[in-house]
Amino acid sequence: MKLQIPVDTAGGRYPVAIGPGLLSDPASWQGLLPGRQVLVVSDDTVIDLYGERLNQVLATLPGADDRQLGRLVLPAGEASKSLASCADIFQALAALGARRDALIIALGGGVVGDLAGFAAACWMRGIAFVQVPTTLLAMVDSSVGGKTGINLAQGKNLVGAFHQPAAVIADTDTLASLPERELRAGLAEVVKYAAIADADFFAWMEAHAPALLARDPAALAQAIATSVRHKAAIVARDEREAGERALLNFGHTFGHAIETATGYGRYLHGEAVAIGMLQAARLSQKLALAPAEDGRRLERLLASLGLPTRAEPVLAPETILQHMRLDKKATAAGLRLVLWRGIGQALVSQAADDADLRAVLAG
Numbered sequence: 354m355k356l357q358i359p360v361d362t363a364g365g366r367y368p369v370a371i372g373p374g375l376l377s378d379p380a381s382w383q384g385l386l387p388g389r390q391v392l393v394v395s396d397d398t399v400i401d402l403y404g405e406r407l408n409q410v411l412a413t414l415p416g417a418d419d420r421q422l423g424r425l426v427l428p429a430g431e432a433s434k435s436l437a438s439c440a441d442i443f444q445a446l447a448a449l450g451a452r453r454d455a456l457i458i459a460l461g462g463g464v465v466g467d468l469a470g471f472a473a474a475c476w477m478r479g480i481a482f483v484q485v486p487t488t489l490l491a492m493v494d495s496s497v498g499g500k501t502g503i504n505l506a507q508g509k510n511l512v513g514a515f516h517q518p519a520a521v522i523a524d525t526d527t528l529a530s531l532p533e534r535e536l537r538a539g540l541a542e543v544v545k546y547a548a549i550a551d552a553d554f555f556a557w558m559e560a561h562a563p564a565l566l567a568r569d570p571a572a573l574a575q576a577i578a579t580s581v582r583h584k585a586a587i588v589a590r591d592e593r594e595a596g597e598r599a600l601l602n603f604g605h606t607f608g609h610a611i612e613t614a615t616g617y618g619r620y621l622h623g624e625a626v627a628i629g630m631l632q633a634a635r636l637s638q639k640l641a642l643a644p645a646e647d648g649r650r651l652e653r654l655l656a657s658l659g660l661p662t663r664a665e666p667v668l669a670p671e672t673i674l675q676h677m678r679l680d681k682k683a684t685a686a687g688l689r690l691v692l693w694r695g696i697g698q699a700l701v702s703q704a705a706d707d708a709d710l711r712a713v714l715a716g
């Protein structure tokens with residue numbers, strides 16, 4: 354079954370299509386190929402799995418004979434979300450003779466989507482791009498909402514732009530090849546939507562954790578669609594993160610600090626976010642904002658999805674705290690953290706002091 358969820362932004366509306374077989378379905382691509390130049394950006398894992406499907410469908414679309422098709426394949430992994438890869442994309446676009454009506458297709462996970470989207474935002478001050486997310490994390494989060502960017506040695510996502518895709522094509526068949534650990538990391542972001550805004554969805558996740566881990570197609574499609582609906586609604590109300598969109602960072606200030614402190618090698622982003630959400634819940638309890646039982650339910654749900662619930666003891670609270678202070682969301686007035694009043698009710702708070710944070714980080 355195919356679902357289509359609209360995302361409304363200042364620049365117009367675009368569709369997020371979710372369902373099996375969408376990548377190879379010519380209908381998914383109708384009206385999306387404005388010019389003659391198309392550059393496919395992917396990584397060396399995903400291109401081997403799904404590059405041919407994309408080639409075949411593009412060959413069936415109107416104008417195929419005149420189209421100039423380029424391809425840029427990067428090494429899989431976060432290290433490719435770099436200035437150097439971005440320069441490679443610009444070179445590939447230049448080699449194609451790409452004009453303002455050229456199109457970039459981002460085929461892959463969040464790394465490819467963020468990078469290719471950023472290059473699309475820059476080329477001739479902005480050309481169209483289509484997100485074809487192939488990880489669960491990219492389907493439920495990074496492909497929707499227009500945040501694009503690259504990392505510098507000094508930090509993640511330090512250079513970026515808001516640039517909305519022309520469409521998102523989430524072919525759920527591609528999840529069949531996703532490594533187990535990547536699937537679980539994506540489920541952490543699904544839990545995030547339930548935790549911040551939707552107590553019914555949280556209960557649904559509790560009941561469907563085994564089905565989700567078993568990749569039951571109906572359960573996965575429902576989890577993706579519900580997540581995308583939440584993201585689309587928040588983006589429609591606060592595209593540039595002036596307020597409410599910040600709630601999507603639940604668990605992320607803690608999580609990013611854990612990722613940075615461990616050199617990005619130890620935890621996947623979703624795993625660090627799982628630990629971070631629990632730290633946010635524990636802090637909320639300590640500040641008497643939220644009941645302890647909701648934190649325990651969150652811990653049980655994340656554990657049932659095979660996600661870590663505590664950071665390694667070797668991570669010193671002071672180190673994590675230092676990284677948290679460098680977070681993009683920190684202001685001169687101090688740390689702004691996304692906490693909760695309990696399941697489904699997130700809020701932004703500056704109430705925690707260093708002693709509270711140290712106590713929570715020390716576990």
Ligand SMILES: NC(=O)c1ccc[n+]([C@@H]2O[C@H](COP(=O)([O-])OP(=O)(O)OC[C@H]3O[C@@H](n4cnc5c(N)ncnc54)[C@H](O)[C@@H]3O)[C@@H](O)[C@H]2O)c1
Nearest residue numbers: 398429430462463464487488490491494495500527530531
């Ligand atoms: N823009 C946003 O709003 C936003 C939101 C969340 C995360 N992000 C970013 O997303 C990135 C993480 O994305 P990710 O988790 O998708 O990582 P990723 O793109 O590195 O993909 C994870 C791994 O899975 C492989 N893979 C992808 N699809 C596959 C498939 N179908 N079958 C088999 N293997 C497959 C990739 O080759 C890679 O090795 C981070 O850079 C993060 O900052 C951005």
